[in-house]
Amino acid sequence: MYMLNSCVFLLEAEIAEESSLFSPDQFGGYASTAVFTIINVLIFFICYKLFVHKKLVSVIEGRQKIITDSMNNAKKYEEETKINLDKSNADLEEAKEKANTIIEDSKVDAQKNADFIIQKANEEASEIIARAEEEAKRMKKVALEEMKDEISDLAVEITEKVIGDVVSEQTLKEISDRHTANMLKAEVNKLE
Numbered sequence: 001m002y003m004l005n006s007c008v009f010l011l012e013a014e015i016a017e018e019s020s021l022f023s024p025d026q027f028g029g030y031a032s033t034a035v036f037t038i039i040n041v042l043i044f045f046i047c048y049k050l051f052v053h054k055k056l057v058s059v060i061e062g063r064q065k066i067i068t069d070s071m072n073n074a075k076k077y078e079e080e081t082k083i084n085l086d087k088s089n090a091d092l093e094e095a096k097e098k099a100n101t102i103i104e105d106s107k108v109d110a111q112k113n114a115d116f117i118i119q120k121a122n123e124e125a126s127e128i129i130a131r132a133e134e135e136a137k138r139m140k141k142v143a144l145e146e147m148k149d150e151i152s153d154l155a156v157e158i159t160e161k162v163i164g165d166v167v168s169e170q171t172l173k174e175i176s177d178r179h180t181a182n183m184l185k186a187e188v189n190k191l192e
Helices: 002-018 024-163 169-191
Strands: none
16 A cells, blocks of 8 residues: 555656646636636626526616606705795795885874874863963952952941041942952953
């Protein structure tokens, strides 16, 4: 057995010495590997074409369609958003204009109301003043009448004490009343 092993070892050593990288044996191995690789690639390509390619292309086309639809929808939503934004901005500007108009109208109405209230208050104040003046005139006339009566009575008393019984009390009263009335008329005419 030892012999057999040594023969195998020697044969291997000879084969190892004779074969090199570019030896014909190696080229044969390279060629067979290349042929098997080409056959495998062709089998893979045929299997790919028969079983996978159509499904893969349909999946890719489906994905591409979904992406295209999503892009179109995004553009559509963007346009709608721009339209809605423009509309919202226009509505906001319109609302601001309406608010300004309402504020201006309110200011005008408030000024009219204030003017009306002031005018009414002035009229009422004028009426109150006129009534007060009339009341003051009336009270003055009443006071003058009372004063006239008191002056007449006082004048009669003084005259009675000074003159005595020479002139009757009735005559003195009439003279005093006339004189006091004339004085009061003159005084009232001055005031008016």
